[in-house]
Amino acid sequence: MSLLKLGIPKGSLEKATIELFAKSGWQIKLMSRNYFPEIDDDELSCSICRPQEMSRYVESGMLDAGITGKDWTLENDSDVEVVANLVYSKVSKKPTRWVIAVPGNSDITSVEQLDGKRISTELVNVTRRFFDQQGLNVDISFSWGATEAKAVSGLADAIVEVTETESTIRAHGLRVIHELMESNVQLIANKSALADPWKRDKIDSMVMLLQGALNADRIVGLKMNVAADKLDTVISLLPSLNAPTIAQLYKQEWFSVETVIxxxxxxxxxxxLKKSGAEGIIEYTLNKVI
Structure with missing residues (x-):
């Protein structure tokens, strides 16, 4: 039997990814101290690994596909294919940003002033490529964490750090002087795996269901009954992805109206809607919109 090897990101994306797969139709069960969770699909096997390493495993073929950030695929300069961009509802609707920040009392206000300075970051390769493109000579050191503290304590003149709202950066008394790049969650795949018709079809089906689940986020269905003489008034109130579905009730001068909003x-x-004559109004959640 054919098997698709899938990487699930460990850390901040782990819970959201498992919830997204559940909404898409797959139940992933984490095992205590085990990096190989169970999944209710005999055609899939799962491995938990850090997003920073995911693209390396996918490129090497150890995994056929995996979920990680665009930033780490670029950091590793991995030769993989981006199959889908995923906007995670449980994490953030906005892309994360990698920014250059300096202490609030620093005289540095522009990237050019960092020439000859010390930079601390976890995103070393992307940062180095950026400064090389600017023609600036900087001393870049890898940060194992608590990157903001490196600038506060004077161990670095500036940091390159990931943020969504900049609240943590500001809380450490730092200020942003430049946005390096935006990143988002992606499903990436091994190119050889995509050349296999069965694996390609499995990945495409997965993408369709994952995107369908994401499309359904914060969207609900509404269903109601409306008398014929009030139908036009009710319909005029309804927003819809397309047009509402209308069906006449059996042997009645009433209609069933259904829409997605x-x-x-x-x-x-x-x-x-109630004031305009709609009755029996039902609101229901949606798992997928495809």
């Missing part, structure tokens, strides 16, 4: 619209819309 954004979750935040419900609280204002339902009272309006």
């Amino acid at each position: 954004s979750e935040h619209q419900v609280r204002d819309l339902v009272p309006q």
Whole structure:
């Protein structure tokens, strides 16, 4: 039997990834102190590994596909194919950003002023390529963590660090002087695996269901009954991905109306629908929108 080897990211993306797969139709069960979780699909095997290393394992063929950040694929300069960009609802709707930051009391206000300075970061290779492109000579050292503290304590003149809101950077008394790059979650695949028709089809099916689950985030279905003489008024109130579905009730001058809307619209819309004659209004969650 054919088998697709899939990498699940350890750390901040782990829980969100497992929840996304559950919504897409796969139950992944973590085993205590085990890096090989169970999955209810005989055609899949899972491995837990750090996002920083994922693209290396995928490129080497140890994994056929895996979920990681764009930043780490670039950092490793891995020869893999990006199959899908995934906007994680449980993490952030915004891409993460890698920024250059300096102490708040530093005289440095531009990238050019970092020539000859010390930079601390976990994203060493991307940072080095950036400064090489700028024609600047900087001393880059790898940071094992607590990168903000390197600048605060004077061990570095600047840091390159990942952020979403900059709140942690500001809390350490640092200020951003440049945005290096944006990153997002990606499903990457080994090129040889994609050349295999069975594996390609399995990956494509997975992508369709994962994207469908992400598309359904914060979207709900509404269903209601409406008398014929009030139908036009109710329909005029309804936003929809396309157009609402309308079906006449059996031997009645009533219609069943169904639509899909954004979750935040419900609280204002339902009272309006009720006042306009809609009855039996039902709101239901969606697992996937494909």
